[in-house]
Amino acid sequence: MTITANESSRAPEAAAEAAPMTHRQIMEALSGLLLGMFVAILSSTIVTNALPKIIGTLGGGQSAYTWVVTATLLAMTAATPIWGKLADLYSKKALVQIALVIYMAGSIVAGLSQNAGMLIACRVVQGIGVGGLSALAQIVMAAMIAPRERGRYSGYLGAVFAVATVGGPLLGGVITDTSWLGWRWCFYVGVPFALIALVVLQKTLRLPVIKREVKIDWLGSFLVTASVCLLLLWVTFAGDKYEWISWQTAVMLVGTVVLAVSFVLVELRAAEPIVPMRLFANRTISLASAASLFVGVAMFSGTVFFSQYFQLARGQSPTMSGFMTIPMIGGLFISSTVSGQIITRTGRWKSWLVGGTALVTAGLGLLGTIRYDTPYWHVAIFMALMGLGIGMTMQNLVLCTQNQVPPSDLGAASSLVTFFRSLGGAIGVSALGAVMATRVQNHISEDIGRLGPDAAKSLGGGGIPDVAALPGPVRTIVESAYGHGVADIFLIAAPIALLGFLLTLFIKEVALRTSLSTDETPVAESTLDPVVTPAISRAALAEDASGLIPEEFVAEGIMVHGHVRSAGAPVPRAALTLISPAGRQIGRAIARPDGRYALDAPNPGAYVLIASAEGFQPQAAPVTVGAQPLAHDIQLSGMSGLAGTVRADDRTPVADALVIVTDSRGDVLAAGASKSNGEYALTELIPGPVTVAVNAAGYQPVALPTEINGNGVTHLDVRLPRSARLRGMVRTPYGPLQDARVTLVDSSGTVVDSTLTGDDGAYAFADLGIGDYTVIASGYPAKTTAVSLGTEPTDDHVIELTHTDE
Structure with a gap:
């Protein structure tokens, strides 16, 4: 299926969208994005404290409880890569708005649910919209903000995450405890926020629209969804509907593996894969994705099962249950905001990842020791540690990934990390929920027999019990069982988080870039003049057959455009300057990641076009501009290096040896001295044949002919005979x-x-x-x-x- 983005109908809008965004414009656009993120997170957290009552009302058990959460996470997992791929190829603004509309539709119908099955289906629709909002918020931020500055704005995102996470359970608890509202309003309450976000985004978000064809990998999307669903169904029903070791288990596991392998094979051959397998060649992306998988298990297990602990193990109301999770959310709020600010100032992020995963592991391990009667201040400290760790880890895993990829892969890479985090959450909630159901049932069975058969009858049909209505002794047994059961799953999650900690140790830290280069806008270096947005008339564009003129360059004027290449490969971020015959600078621009450039010439005539890029030999070429756009491609010769070691005949290093490189005419191209270990290095050499002369006191000089490679460093070791x-x-x-x-x-x-x-x-x-x-x-x-x-x-x-x- 092919989808083509609508062409912008007004040239001024295209030019405005192509211009870099100011801090004020970024903050205005973020207001809508943050509101959209607030809606997404609210939908996930607002039901956590209401779920025991919702499932009790709709007649479901522990399996339905976990699947209400898992369905959303699974839909997010399957949809996130698709949203990310669409973001690379289509209007990000339109995608955010579509995600909001999908979320609103799912929320309205979810509030009308008559049974657990209907609610789970509606949560799938909600998850598709929430997955888009979660992934697109990171992608849009990456399109507007340089990585070095992104830590600061990610702190705002973390703060909103914290507010929505703490506000959601509180709001859900209050709504559930309010008789004239009821739990159905937990789904309705997010709709007004989504409508406001739609309006704000329409007015404030200005991002370029690229006219490209979109090929959706529907087969890949189906295979990844089917494999994850089959895995989660096995985890949910194993030990309940059938034994863990059974033919059903074998069939489901084999089916999961076959579907997963088929997904990988399809992605390797797909024209526009939803998960580009080539990204995994990058070590940071592979490690960050795996770490996100384990962090997702820890993060969602905390937010989902704390409500059961406080309501079923400690007998608290939904509202109080929300208040009791504040220590975790407070830790998350503080660490995400502070880490974002410090990362922006320093450009360093690895210590936050390592420290964050360590705190998550420690917090989960300590939470594995709690019981129904553990003093609350102990639980609060353990939750705060876990929250601090999640705040340091969650956004920064996405940030370090975005810093590793070219602009064309920002969407896919960002959604990849989010994909694995959601996948970890879905698997974790489903698997840990199944484990908890078994553990709670075992704990109850062990103790309820002492109270006689009437006590067992008071528990009802095995669904989520109403603890307040149980007799005193039975209530104590149930509270103890849920307290112990929740602690068991935290104890299981701790070593999983430890794996995430170990993975972050091997992520190589690369300082965040201080510049931004996207597919949508040309980018100016801080040391260069502001980028001049080129322009031509739409009529001229229609007459031009080159197909090289970007849509955002459409306005008025005469354009000089083309590609900057070296040995057939594009040269991104090359600086181009157009000079008039009198020597005046007419325009300046930076080549895009694919090497394209465009400059505006005010009148027909003769000009000089100068191109330069780091690591390449500058070039100046005369160009003659007529009435029509001029296509002019530029070939740059790469600047290479020469390095090696100067040694004596007995292989001892020679220090302070003078190394001189001359061209075929005898002109000196570069010179330098060897270090104490005999090593030397010369940079910015023009490729081609050269003569390397080496001279040192106490040694005979030598001269060697060599060929400087077109790219990279040519290695040449020199032996000096003693004199x-x-x-x-x-x-x-x-x-x-x-x-x-x-x-x-x-x-x-x-x-x-x-x-x-x-x-x-x-x-x-x-x-x-x-x-x-x-x-x-x-x-x-x-x-x-x-x-x-x-x-x-x-x-x-x-x-x-x-x-x-x-």
Whole structure:
């Protein structure tokens, strides 16, 4: 199926959407986004404290209880990659609004539910909308804000998450306890917020719309949903409808594996996969996704099962149950806000991930020790630790992933982490819910027999019990069973969170980028002039057949446009400057991630186009602009490097050796000295043939021809032969001979050097090669002597000259 984004009907809107957003515009747009996120989180948390009463009213048991939550998480899991892929290819603003509409429809019908099955189906619809809101909020933020600044705004998102998370259970508890409202209003109350968010987003969010075709991977979406559903159905029914070790278990597990493998194979071949498998080649993305899976288990287990603990194990009302979870939400609020601010200032995030997962693990381990009569302040401290950890971890896993991918994959990468977090939540809630149901039933069965058969009858049909209506002794047994059962699942979740902690240890920290480059807008470096938004008339665009002109560049003017490439590959973020014949700068722009650029020329005529990029040789080219847009592609030559080690013949490193690189004309391209370990490195060299000359005191110089590669660093190790030295004296029988000429000839007969003796008759030759030489001294009748030079200096070669008659 192919969906084509509608073309913008007004040029001014396109130009406005292409311009970078100011801080004020970002905050205005975030107001709508944050409100949408508030709605999404509210829908998940508002029912937590109402669920015991909802399931009791609709006649469901523990399985229905967990599936009301799991259905939403499962729908979020399946829908998140699709929302992420659509965000890479379609209008993000429209997608957020569609997600809000889907959420509202599911909420309204959920409030009309007549049985547990109908409610679960409506929660699926809600989950599709909530999945879109959760994923798109991160994606839209990534499209507006540079990674370094994103920590600050992610703190706002974390704060909203905390407010909605703490406000949802409180609001749900109050609504449930209010007789004239009732639990159905837990679903209706989010609709007005969604309507307000729709209006605010329409007025404030301005993001570019790219005209592209969208190919939805429906088969991949079906396979991943089917595999997860089959896995969760097995977890839910194993030990209840059939034994854990049974033919049903074998069929479901084999089916899950087959569906999962089929999903991977489909994604490898899909034109637009919902989960691009190539992203897993990035170590950070793979580790962050796996860590999100385990964090999802911990995060959702806390928010879902705390309500059962406080209401069924401690006998609290839904409203008080909400108040009792404040320590966890307070910790989440503080840590997410503070970590976001500090990450923005420092650009460092790994310590927060490691510390956060450690706190989550510690909090869950401590919560595994609670019972129905544990002092509340103990439970509060344990919850606060867990909340602090979740706040440090949740948003920053997405942030470190976004920092690793090109702009074209922001949506897919962001939703990938959210996908695994939701998947972990769905699996965790379903599996832990099934475990808890079994554990609670076992604990009750162990103790209820002591009270006689009438006590067992008072529990009813095995659904969620009304603790307040139970007889005193039976109530104590039920409260103890639920307290112990909830603690058991926290104890199981702790080692799962520990796996997330171990994974974060291996994530390599890369400092957050301070610049933003998206598919939708050109980006200006802080050291460059502001990006000039190019423009041409729509009529001219219609006449141009190149297909290279981006839609957001449509306005008025004459455009010079094309691609910046090097060896066939695009050169992103290349700086392009258009210069008039008088030398005045006409326009400046930054090439997009795919190498495209566009500049506005005010009038037809001759111009000079200058292109430069880090790691490439600058280029200037004359261009002649006519009445129509001019397509002009630019090829840049890469700047390469040369590195290696300078060593002596005995492989000892040579320090302070001078390395000089010259081109074919003898011009010096670069020079540098070797370090104490003999290593040297020269950068920004033009690819091609060069001569590398190396010289060091006490060694003979060498010159080596080499070829500098087009990209990367060329490695060249150099061996320097040690030099020899010859010193001596020319004398007569009467004493030293001044101004005698001494000539040194090598073994091939080539004159190496010549010198005159000084007042003391001394002569010297340095930096000589090791070997045999002939020394010729003249002044009197010439005399020839032979000398063999080695690594040790020869300082006593005396030549005595005499007249022939002496």
